Amino acid sequence: MELSEKLYGILKTVEKPARYIGGEYGERDLKPDRLNYCICFPDVYEVAMSNLSIRIVSEVINSVDGAICDRCFAPWPDFGDKLKENGVPLYSLGLKMPLKDFDMIGFTLQYEMSYTGILYMLDLAGIPLKREERGEDFPIIQAGGPCAVNPEPLADFIDIFVVGDGEESMKDLAELKLRCRTKSEFLEKATAIQGVYVPSLIEVKYDDKGLIAGFSGKYPIKKSLCRDLDSGAFPKKMMCPNVESVFERAVVEVMRGCYRGCRFCQAGFIYRPVRPRKPDTLVGQATELIKATGFGEVGLNSLSTGDYPYLRELISKLKSELPSDVKLALPSLRLDSFDGEFVQESKKNSLTFAPEAGTQRLRDVINKDITEEEVERGLKMAFDEGYTGIKLYFMFGLPTETDEDVEGICDIVDRIRKIYSADKARARNLRISVSASTFIPKPFTPFQWERQISEEEVGRKVGILKSRLFGRNTFVSWNDHALSEIEAVLARGDRRLGKVILSAYKKGCRFDGWTEHFKADKWNEAFRECGVDKKFYTREWGEDEILPWDIIDVFIDKSFLKRERKKAYAGEVTGSCKTGCKGCGLQRVFRCDV
């Protein structure tokens, strides 16, 4: 499809116009069909094109007879403003078709701070933002992805959510849509598909203290589960982005889920059960992708690739099958899985590790099952391999944290320096960067009831780090508290946040995940004007409270989460699923292979 002359003129005036023209190598040749679906990523092209889930959804929808899947991402503000000024509605990249002419639009919810991006895109498309204001003439607005496990903050805007894996549910949904005449018929029938949540069919009741008193309607909604990932849909092709993107590599998903169960980590619970793919399947996918794209790197993605049971076999097979100049990238390696043979093959200058907490005690609290000796052994090996820089990720405000734990972060840095300088042959100075983010309690984790610490507390902890680490070739960075706070509110939010999100968007909030665009004052204004108190959401919640996400069932028992929380306070480690089933709840619906 060609660009109109008007659009062509606009493109010549904006930054990186190649983000808005489609035509990438590997792009599917689309023709409008009976069901025209558009997958949307509410962030900019460079981020969206690096995402795997939207490619899986596209693959699934395009495989349905009579359905096609196009794509659309959030235009950077310069282009967004120009589209508005010129009255050009937001369009898809493949067909260059206005978004509002699609039958169904699906947003992926990868992080809470992209929520205003959804409103931004709908607005640019000329689609009413609230679901109640959209009649039969407008497309069905759907959403899915990890944040959909607590869909409530977006309940005012989204017609239908799909919770859990998209491999089967999205296929069923597309096929159902092809059979339905009206929106209401579709929404009603869709609830029969596992993972589907239609917010208009459930009502929330509150008590006089503002706590949730209960729900009416059919719930809980069980998440959709892809039982056989190995034969699950996976795109054989992928597009080569038109502009430099966050990741530019052929990506295979070696497994879904994580054995570890770190108590702060939402992904570690909501993606359960662990489902590894077979090495041969992955080798086939990787070689095909490299052939189809010409990328110089294969990414072995998962939440913890070092835990992939057949990693050695996979790597040696990949090395013999792939062209010799293709490199392997292993993101999400844990320190204890760091083995001489497994070292990243891409540029060896900086290595990233996430100890998360400064002391063994606190690491036990969060179930980050890793010892100081393992850390040191792994680092020594990395330095021997030639790494001269290291990035360390920590969290502030984890439950039970004291100043001693913050001091512990500094101690780790000191020890790393010592290990590095023990070998005099290491000529260059070691660059260490310490990045501390504020802990955000997330739904479906043992820490879902915890409070988030205040700005003052964060400030004090930062002070400790600064006083001990500044200047010594160590870079310390921490998160903007205002941003972490809003993320925390949205993560555990309920339907009453819909009006706040809408108000914030109308005040100009968009691209909130980008520090240069995040407007704390506008968000705060929105909360004030809507009469919503952020503290209500960042406080410690009672274990017997009804939670906004109690309408969703990700197969993790609440009793298990409570048990894990208790163990956290006792400093007891639960350890990985590999050491035996911990009875999280998944065992009732799935035979985990450990």
Next chain:
Amino acid sequence: MILFRYSKTDGAEFISHLDMLKDLSRTFRRAGIKVGYSLGFNPHPLVYMSAPIGVGVKSYSEYCLVETDEPPDSFKEKFNAFSRKGIKCTGAWATDKKVGVASEIVKAEYFVTGLSDFDPEEVVGKPFIITDRNGNEKDVSPLVYKIEKTDGGIKCVLGFGNGIRIEKFVKNLADRYGGENVEAVKTRGLTSDEREFEETLR
């Protein structure tokens, strides 16, 4: 080595210079064209491109030199079978010397459409002031070599990669004389004596 010329149209004119470099390397890999790599700590493919053309300017004459043993005919065929939309190889020549695609292509010929009628004599050889992105004014007239009226537009030869940008030049003309949907397309990449670059191989 292979010197090749390619066109950059059909949307590909919006691809930036650096992204184009990556795109070429990927095309070679997809096409199975074996490319030599530099030695050293971070080996990179030995691909040399002519000076950057502005983002959004269509071109029928971009040049690239690449270290490969592939014969010219099969190079062109393989490249075009695997190149992205809008990128097409229009000529390939074998060479054993490392010609300076960036340093020797110092002029370019453009075909400009949409400008209102004007007298080229008023422009060539007269001061031509362009404001750069830092707001500095600069006289680019020494880089304006030729302006000729032809069927349906004007043909001009300007400096290339050395301080004059066709987008700015054309916009300036449009501001001065008027025009509608003014567009400049690069038609030829030239050496200082205004030969097409591949002729230097002979």
